[in-house]
Amino acid sequence: MRFNSTPQTTTLLIFLFALISLVLHLIGLNNYGIGRDEFLHIALGNHPAPGYMEVPPFIAWIAKFSITFFGDSAFAIRIIPATFAALTILTAGFIVKEIGGRNFAITINGVALCLSPAFLASGYLLQPVVFDQFWWVLTYFLLIKYTYTRQSKYLLFLGPVIGLGLLTKYAILFVIIAMIAGLLLTTQRKLLVKKQLYMAVLIAFLIFLPNIIWQYLHHWPVLTHMKELTSTQLVHNTAGGFIKAQLISNGTALLLWIPGLLLLFFHQSLKQLRWVGFSFLLLLALLIYFKGKPYYAFGVYPVLFALSAYGIELVTQRTNNSLKYVIAFLLLLPNAVFMPMFIPILPIDRAVVYFKSLHMDDFLYWEDGKKHQTTQDYGDMFGWEEMTAITAKAYAMIPENQRKGTTIFVENYGEAGAIDHLGKKYKLPPVVSLSSSFTLWAPERIPYQYIIYVDDKGQVEKTKPAYAKAELIGAVANKLSREYDTKIWLLTGPKADINPGYQSALKDKRQ
Template sequence: MQAVVLTAFSGRYGFHRDELYFVASGHRPDWGYVDNPPLTPWLARASTAVFGETPTGLRVAATLLGMATVVVAALLAREFGGGRGVQLFTAVVTALSSYVLVVSHMLATNSADLLLWCLIAWFGLRLLRTGDGRWWLAVGAAAGLGLVNKWLVLLLLSGLGVGVLAAGPRRVFRTWWLAAGIAVAVVLAAPVVLWQASHGWPMLTVAGGISEDDGGENRLLFVPMQLVLLSPVLVPVWVAGLVRPWRDPAVRWARALAIAYPVVCLELLVVGGKPYYAVPLLLPLVALGAEPVLRWLRRGRATRRVLTGAAAAVCLVVSVLIGLPVVPAPALNGALLAMNKEPGEQVGWPEFAGNVAGAWARIPATERDTAVILAANYGQAGAIEHYGPERGLPRPYSPHMSYADWGPPPDRLVGPVLLVGRFVPGSPAERVLTGCRAAGVHHNADGVDNDEEGVRFSLCTLTEPWSTAWPLLREYY
């Protein structure tokens, strides 16, 4: 059912700006990119190669990752001794939670990250429960793949490590299988780490910029967002998961998980990380808390069950509205975009490329062979790259993120520069591009207030060769 629903809605609206970037990255396979390791772009390349370079074709990968996450969540519930009813409950609430719906609908680094965090937790918990050191190999393999997708997995590993040191069973560290697991992770992650090292650790530069620009807001919203990102109705369930290992002797071995979550949250608060970074660790806690919550519901009066069901129904409706494109695009403005801006970033990209084509047509035909389209961000560049050829547009360039590595334009292109968007006031771009005059403005037909609504196009003059101008234009944030 999950696959059917996700597939039914996967083609509505259109590509997200990040998806356009992943598609472009997948066409340039490498061991790394400025702002993320290569796993998600590789998945984008594989999914579009098999199912077509459309939103539906790309999102097959996200759907499969979401389905696998639900299965692993049910397996986690079984690991804690839950029967079929508990496993089914865990699977259903996982599939219908807001965060899982969002990352299962559109392909993002979080789509794979969610599954990999759950796998590491499952393998690690089997290691703690059984004491069989061979599970270190599975933990190492999942951790290595996690590092090939997103380095946030290091927070999970550190949190679980602190948990085991604090609450045990510490005997799992006294085995040569630990070294073997570390070796597996190192082998898998080594090409990605070496790529980052050889390129000056750009991901750390990007992470530092995120912390500097958004760290204060992230810290302020961190705790409230923990309560709503998965679903408010699931807060009592994962809180029960935090408490259960300290009350139930049968799952005492899982105390490390209950410690890991606050440790990871504290780490994110210190570095100013985004609130959703900690959400994948809530799913194992939901699996851990499912059994006592269901027992509490069964023992309660009918009124308790009715009220709980009503609250769950309301949260389900909200989750679907937030996570899936179920409403017409014009209806997104207002509360829905305030709760989740990502659907808005999936609207209007074909029109955007069409408006760029209209601005491009203002360049005299005799000058277009040496003209350049310069986009201010990777979403704009990705849209022009994907939709532009059928509209007669040449390859776009952008100094943003990995698009900067795929430039600069050849020095022979000395004609007009069609600037899409704006660079930061006072940046070197104002010296490199001069004499800018208006060439158009983008408005999407649905009137959705997204990041590209109202973006202006300008025709500018390049003052120095691209080879010397390009380093001055580079943008990491």
């Protein structure tokens, strides 16, 4: 069943919610600082390549474009991610419109997405996730569009969309598998024999091919990265934790998508969209089996919200219109209370006090398994300026005519990216790191007369014996930072060439 023709105001309403999303994210873009992963992606953009150890190249293209045309501030690098978050909401709105939803469905879908903690948190950072979510939603939109119009061009459009999705984050393969399985389980399976679909597969493959070739030439570093990720992070993920995260990550929008999911399976008017419900459940099953992080599934929720909003509009047609809106707002607006936890709109000292008052402890646990005063995303935005200034202090202690013999060596990619990016104003040399993709452009030999060692895990103790003097210059003092107590050492008076050990470590990292 489809409602009668959609009034012009429906389209305006869709754009309104996309604009609200953009404005909400713009408010907080520059308030704290650039995050750990964002520094990495800026560094990737400074070293153009068809691939990297941890991600495909799309995020590097965005980083390079942003810095070239907008500048290198936190606000500048986040403009495009915030825009893509708004485009995701726009696309979800057009899904509602395509299947016949009117103003009420558009409204509850838009409010749910604009205030969802999951999408507030991921909608502004220079990370692949916000772009990944857009490609997922656009893929569903094109398939739904084909379902309702039977115009083959929408199947062909899947080629560039999935191709760009693969160049953004490999996780789109999970949703593609889930979609295919969902289609096979319903009457929409006949879509899978369309020749245009296979033409789209070929287009996607050709777009993705340079990255495949790069991975092959570099001995498949993505597999090494995934193995390391599995052993250090994913191993701690549990099915219970994953399911719990799905239930709480969208806050009170749970009251939208749970009934909507049931309607997808049991309401006759939604029968031709039932494959979406199957794909959602199969995606969760896949991610649980592979111990995926909870946020890997977030890209499907805008689609689920859209179909749920339409389903609820269907079953409440005879309910008083004003009453429907009042109930919807009462159920969804409480998510606004959590906004400071996911968008940096409050000064951090006030935010910490606010977090305590919310008693939302689940969001304050970091990957180390410990509870902290703020969220991990916020913790990743502090301490970098302080760290870089201490590093610059160490560099200034080296006689100017001997600085060519200096290496700034750091332990993790966040430190490397931050000091590389923020160190320009101090005229610091490029850092050396054997973390993540920094290994790809690390030099074969390093100057070793002076080593400025940025140490967060005590690894400097392995290098100290090779030097006559090890002086602690300072440590990150900001307790809200994940880099709290990271130490900066100046090693002087080498007793021997440290390059043999460095080269051995470099070779191990590149294999």
